[in-house]
Amino acid sequence: MRIGHGYDVHPLVAGRDLILGGVKIPHGKGLHGHSDADVLIHAICDACLGAAGLGDIGRHFPDTDPQYKNIDSRKLLRKVKEAIAGRGWKIANIDSTIVAQAPRLATHLPQMAQNIAADLGISLDSVNVKATTTEKLGFAGREEGIAAHAVVLLENR
Numbered sequence: 001m002r003i004g005h006g007y008d009v010h011p012l013v014a015g016r017d018l019i020l021g022g023v024k025i026p027h028g029k030g031l032h033g034h035s036d037a038d039v040l041i042h043a044i045c046d047a048c049l050g051a052a053g054l055g056d057i058g059r060h061f062p063d064t065d066p067q068y069k070n071i072d073s074r075k076l077l078r079k080v081k082e083a084i085a086g087r088g089w090k091i092a093n094i095d096s097t098i099v100a101q102a103p104r105l106a107t108h109l110p111q112m113a114q115n116i117a118a119d120l121g122i123s124l125d126s127v128n129v130k131a132t133t134t135e136k137l138g139f140a141g142r143e144e145g146i147a148a149h150a151v152v153l154l155e156n157r
């Protein structure tokens, strides 16, 4: 068994869609990034790569590479799944937290978990997605950006 941790942050800006866990969420602003900036998926990718000892998302998908411009991060997650499977690992479970003052995310969390479970080929009850505000403190509290944390446990295939 191996454990991994992932953390990511993207700034909130006007003129971008807000995509979290592969769900497009109505909001006045979206996350800025080279890809679709899906901060939750990025944190999960990093947790998986970390657990497998495979570095991080930027090493596998450089933000200088035009092929990843505005890419759907779910495609990156599916590539990460193949990379860890190639090392003989499968995912036992994932826990994750999105840190966002706004918008309210509770009604979208089940669909995010479904997307992630589908991309990783694991059961829905192996994926947990939570959300928290920071009670208006810090960059997330000022709605300047959104962060996500993830931990993943890998087991032998």
Ligand SMILES: Nc1ccn([C@@H]2O[C@H](COP(=O)(O)O)[C@@H](O)[C@H]2O)c(=O)n1
Pocket: 100, 101, 102, 103, 104, 105, 106, 107, 130, 131, 132, 133, 134, 135
């Ligand atoms: N953007 C968010 C943040 C949180 N929630 C839900 O609110 C509940 C409590 O949040 P705290 O900030 O007090 O920890 C919790 O159930 C979160 O899922 C949300 O829907 N959207």
Ligand SMILES: C[C@@]1(CO)OP(=O)(O)OP(=O)(O)OC[C@H]1O
Pocket: 008, 009, 032, 033, 034, 035, 036, 037, 038, 042, 057, 058, 059, 061, 062, 063, 064, 068, 069, 071
């Ligand atoms: C995903 C990648 C690649 O498009 O770009 P960003 O969307 O900027 O995201 P980041 O969290 O900085 O992770 C690594 C990148 O290389």
